[in-house]
Amino acid sequence: MCPSVATLLVFVGRRAVGLDVSAAENRELNLGTAGASARREHERRRADRHQRVNHKHPRIGKVLLALSDEPQHETAWARGAGGEERVAKALAKHLTDAVVVLHDRRIPKSRANIDHLAVTPTGVWVIDAKRYKGRVSVSKPLFGAAKLTIGGREKSKLIDGLARQCELIEHALRETSPGVAVHGALCFVDAELPLLGTLTFKGYPLLYPKALAKRLNQAGPIAAPQREQLLAQLALRFPPA
Numbered sequence: 001m002c003p004s005v006a007t008l009l010v011f012v013g014r015r016a017v018g019l020d021v022s023a024a025e026n027r028e029l030n031l032g033t034a035g036a037s038a039r040r041e042h043e044r045r046r047a048d049r050h051q052r053v054n055h056k057h058p059r060i061g062k063v064l065l066a067l068s069d070e071p072q073h074e075t076a077w078a079r080g081a082g083g084e085e086r087v088a089k090a091l092a093k094h095l096t097d098a099v100v101v102l103h104d105r106r107i108p109k110s111r112a113n114i115d116h117l118a119v120t121p122t123g124v125w126v127i128d129a130k131r132y133k134g135r136v137s138v139s140k141p142l143f144g145a146a147k148l149t150i151g152g153r154e155k156s157k158l159i160d161g162l163a164r165q166c167e168l169i170e171h172a173l174r175e176t177s178p179g180v181a182v183h184g185a186l187c188f189v190d191a192e193l194p195l196l197g198t199l200t201f202k203g204y205p206l207l208y209p210k211a212l213a214k215r216l217n218q219a220g221p222i223a224a225p226q227r228e229q230l231l232a233q234l235a236l237r238f239p240p241a
Helices: 036-056 061-067 072-094 157-174 209-216 224-237
Strands: 005-012 015-022 100-106 113-120 123-131 136-139 147-150 182-189 199-201 204-207
Touching: 036 072, 036 100, 072 100, 072 113, 072 123, 072 182, 072 209, 100 224, 113 157, 113 224, 123 157, 123 209, 136 199, 157 182, 157 204, 157 224, 182 209, 204 209
Parallel strands: 123 182, 182 204
Antiparallel strands: 005 015, 100 113, 113 123, 136 147, 199 204
């Protein structure tokens, strides 16, 4: 073996999967922590704001901070982190042992992240957690493009981000695991989805965590050994954010 190549042992349950990885050391698989990077960003922005206010108003800075609300750009990060955490917790209650989820994965050469990656018998699922209030609806006019709205506001671009993430995963698996299906879903907490049926937008389902877990648990062609290899490959290519 070339001295620059080591074998990475990824442990899933009691089994180990060997994977040749350049300059890698033996270590256990890190599933990641849901919402961790968004939570850190919220804390960083909050600390910066406190520092600025205390520097500008050394005598009354603490009082001003106590009397003021967090700005929207801070609360958005906290809400996003909370949404990812709730999705992860809800999925964990309903998933079978055949499904393993990687949380908060970093996209190389980017500041963006993937909320959740699930390796399942039917393939790999890219899950984008969303925490919005209001009714989720899809309009399909006779002429023009379909639109996704949440609480009356157009949010069609949410699917564009999910589609890009799915493309990244497809590209990552193209050489090592050709033929493995890559699915995507928006998973909502707090929002109002229809009681009957499943909304889809541009081919992607819009689901609550429990309904999503049901899909992840479905039987499929990918057996346990291949799922373990997929898990190892994805964990290396997309490390914790």
